[in-house]
Amino acid sequence: MKLKLVDFPGLLALVLIIASASAFAVPSNKWRLEFSGGAESAGEIVLSVTPDGGFPQEVAVAIDSSDGENEVAEKVAEALRAAAGPQYQIERDDGEDVLIKRREGAALFQVSLVRNTVEGVRIGFDPE
Numbered sequence: 001m002k003l004k005l006v007d008f009p010g011l012l013a014l015v016l017i018i019a020s021a022s023a024f025a026v027p028s029n030k031w032r033l034e035f036s037g038g039a040e041s042a043g044e045i046v047l048s049v050t051p052d053g054g055f056p057q058e059v060a061v062a063i064d065s066s067d068g069e070n071e072v073a074e075k076v077a078e079a080l081r082a083a084a085g086p087q088y089q090i091e092r093d094d095g096e097d098v099l100i101k102r103r104e105g106a107a108l109f110q111v112s113l114v115r116n117t118v119e120g121v122r123i124g125f126d127p128e
Helices: 008-019 069-084
Strands: 030-036 043-051 057-063 088-093 097-102 109-116 122-127
Touching: 030 069, 030 109, 043 069, 057 069, 069 088, 069 097, 097 109, 109 122
Parallel strands: none
Antiparallel strands: 030 097, 030 122, 043 057, 043 109, 088 097
16 A cells, blocks of 8 residues: 655645635625534524725624524524614525625625634625
8 A cells, every 4th residue: 555645735835825825805885604514502693794905803603503594694684784874784595595795885895714613614704
């Protein structure tokens, strides 16, 4: 049996680049958060909303272990509505998606994941 050596430093660098891709996201006027998978544990999802040139605002959402992807999306949408203020419009699409749109006069913004301690829930971030 022949063993193939793996370039661990190179592999680690690639993983870090992919994992930090959201850190290099370009501000947008609208973001789609795509939730998939039901919660397999209770936990917390923490998002950061950062206006272009502004300060990040973190939004923490408690998730129960019995929440499906639609319930997770609804809880996130409610928390964002409470925290975002009048400069953003928050709505749900297709049950499991949350749309965050800037209103006229508001700055472009970024949305990123700070922390997700909920097992089974995956979140996709898509600027539109």
